[in-house]
Amino acid sequence: MSTLPAAPTVSIAFxxxxxxxxxxxxxxxxxxxxxxxRAGLDQAKARVPAAAFARLWLAVxxxxxxxxxGLDARRMKLGSFAMLCHALAGQATVGAAMRQALRGFGLFxxxxxxxxxxxxxxxxxxxxxxxxxxxxxxxxxxxRRFADETxxxxxHGLLCWxxxxxxPLTRADWAHPQPPHADEYRRMFSPLLRFDAAATSIAFDxxxxxxxxxxxSAGLKAFLRDAPQSVFLKQVxxxxxxxxxxxxxxLALDRGDAxxxxxxxxxxxxxxxxxxxRRLEQEGASWGHLKGEVRRDLALQHLSDGRLSVxxxxxxxxxxxxxxxxxxxxxxxxxxxxxxxxxxxxxAGAEA
Numbered sequence: 001m002s003t004l005p006a007a008p009t010v011s012i013a014f015x016x017x018x019x020x021x022x023x024x025x026x027x028x029x030x031x032x033x034x035x036x037x038r039a040g041l042d043q044a045k046a047r048v049p050a051a052a053f054a055r056l057w058l059a060v061x062x063x064x065x066x067x068x069x070g071l072d073a074r075r076m077k078l079g080s081f082a083m084l085c086h087a088l089a090g091q092a093t094v095g096a097a098m099r100q101a102l103r104g105f106g107l108f109x110x111x112x113x114x115x116x117x118x119x120x121x122x123x124x125x126x127x128x129x130x131x132x133x134x135x136x137x138x139x140x141x142x143x144r145r146f147a148d149e150t151x152x153x154x155x156h157g158l159l160c161w162x163x164x165x166x167x168p169l170t171r172a173d174w175a176h177p178q179p180p181h182a183d184e185y186r187r188m189f190s191p192l193l194r195f196d197a198a199a200t201s202i203a204f205d206x207x208x209x210x211x212x213x214x215x216x217s218a219g220l221k222a223f224l225r226d227a228p229q230s231v232f233l234k235q236v237x238x239x240x241x242x243x244x245x246x247x248x249x250x251l252a253l254d255r256g257d258a259x260x261x262x263x264x265x266x267x268x269x270x271x272x273x274x275x276x277x278r279r280l281e282q283e284g285a286s287w288g289h290l291k292g293e294v295r296r297d298l299a300l301q302h303l304s305d306g307r308l309s310v311x312x313x314x315x316x317x318x319x320x321x322x323x324x325x326x327x328x329x330x331x332x333x334x335x336x337x338x339x340x341x342x343x344x345x346x347x348a349g350a351e352a
Contacts, residue, residue, distance in 0.1 A: 008233075010053050011181035012046040017146035018056055020139070021070030022063070030059035044180065050233055057229035067228055071131060071147040072109045080108055081154070081228040085161075088213070089220050094162045095209030098125075101158055105151070112147050114155060116209075120343065121334030122170070123206035125155050126199050129175065145176045148200040156189065156202060157231030161223055164214030168293060169204050170300060170333055173197035187243065188235045191297045192304060205334050241279050242290060244269065249294040258318055259294075262287050296332040299325075303341045310337045 015036060019027045031038050034056035040046035061067045066075040084104040091097035098116055106113050111131045117124050131144045152172075160166050169190040178195040185193055189202060215223075223230075248268065249259055260268075266276040280286060295317045302313045314325035329337045 008050040009047040010050050011184050012040050012043065012048060013179065013181040014053055014146075014149075014184075015048055015056060016041055017142060017149075018053070018060055018069055020143065020146070022060070026063060030056055030063060033059040054226070054229040054233050057232060058226070061229070068109070068150060069146070071143055071150070072111045074108065074110050076108045082224045085158075085220065085224055085227065088158065088162060089215040091162075091213050093209065094159065094211045094213060097162045097213050098155075098159060098209070101155070105154075112151060114151065118206045118209060121206050122203050122343075123209055124201050124203045125152075125159075126201040127151060127175075129200065141176065145174075145179065148175065152189065152200065152202060153232050153235050154228055157228075157234055159204070159208070160234065161219075161231075162213050162215065163208055163211055167204050167208050168296065168332075169202045170296075171203045173199070173201045175200045192300045205332070207334060241269075241276075245276075245280065245287075245290050246294055249291060250298065253294065253298060253317060256316070259291060292328070292332070295328070299329060299332075299337070300340075303337055306341065310341075313337070 015031075019030070019041075022030065028038065034052050036048050036052050036056060040048065057067075057069075060069055061078055064070050064075070065077050067078060067081055068076040084101060087104065088097040088101055091100055095116070095118075102114055102116060112127065112129050114125050114127045117126060127148055129144050129148055131147050132140055156167070156169070171192040171194065172185060172189040173194045174185070175197050176195065178193075182193065182195075245265060248265055252258065252260055262276065263273050266273040269276065271279070277287060280290070298317055299313055302308050302316070303310075308316065310325070311322045314322045317325065319325040319328070326336060329335075329340070333340055335343070
């Protein structure tokens with residue numbers, strides 16, 4: 001039998017960015033509190049436990065009295081995120097709550113904000129980042145990138161919390177060049193990424209906005225216990241057992257094989273099928289949803305590449321026929337595969 005999957009880890013790049021507003025002495029203080037070895041800062045490929053980065057977020061926030069790492073000209077004072085969540089919990093729908101959240105962030109920040117857009121069955125959260133001259137050092141590009149990353153962690157985390165489930169993203173665009181830690185974006189947000197875009201944004205099924213807010217008083221209390229840094233842990237939770245299952249499924253499809261069965265995956269992981277199901281549920285995942293996510297992500301990738309026909313994509317993903325694939329794709333994205341491909345091509349052409 002195999003051991004439990006290793007705890008999720010994240011790139012040291014996040015740690016370096018989180019420390020940018022601190023003095024050397026302050027850096028030592030918060031690194032010690034978080035349990036992170038300073039020596040790793042000089043290693044480009046070093047990784048730290050996600051839980052350690054969450055502790056670092058809290059330590060920096062306490063030191064600066066700012067839950068946004070000192071990135072904006074105004075501080076997001078301790079307790080701001082919790083106060084905002086209390087206001088959101090009383091909204092009727094996810095869409096109303098997210099619009100309220102964006103108004104709240106507008107009160108906290110001067111240099112960064114976001115707007116919610118919905119059209120053609122696709123919703124998007126688009127960031128306007130004006131961080132620049134007031135930065136404390138000369139690395140404005142790093143500050144802007146890290147601010148985009150941090151705000152998207154908060155916004156996607158809120159979206160999932162309000163909807164009562166992890167909301168899959170159909171794509172993530174970034175208004176900066178591809179960084180060395182881009183693989184973190186694929187795990188945390190979406191496997192379909194685009195860099196040097198006009199603005200940083202994430203896209204998802206607009207039907208989520210019509211869903212009722214599922215938060216109750218107990219759920220609110222649990223969510224706020226360690227927020228906002230706990231939101232980061234939820235973003236990277238998929239790097240546990242569920243991520244291993246995704247990788248196995250994707251490898252099989254990339255080889256041209258059929259998707260493995262739950263029993264076969266469990267055997268390869270040294271677990272019983274019942275134990276695998278239970279541990280996936282503990283991570284907020286399920287076997288059926290994971291299979292669908294892998295197929296969806298590969299479908300979006302192939303449609304974006306434009307090299308395969310819709311029928312060829314359906315066959316590659318193991319669908320019996322194109323019509324079954326059409327129905328699944330509409331369920332995933334709210335649009336037909338051909339329409340999605342045309343819209344993606346038009347968007348790419350407009351921003352080129």
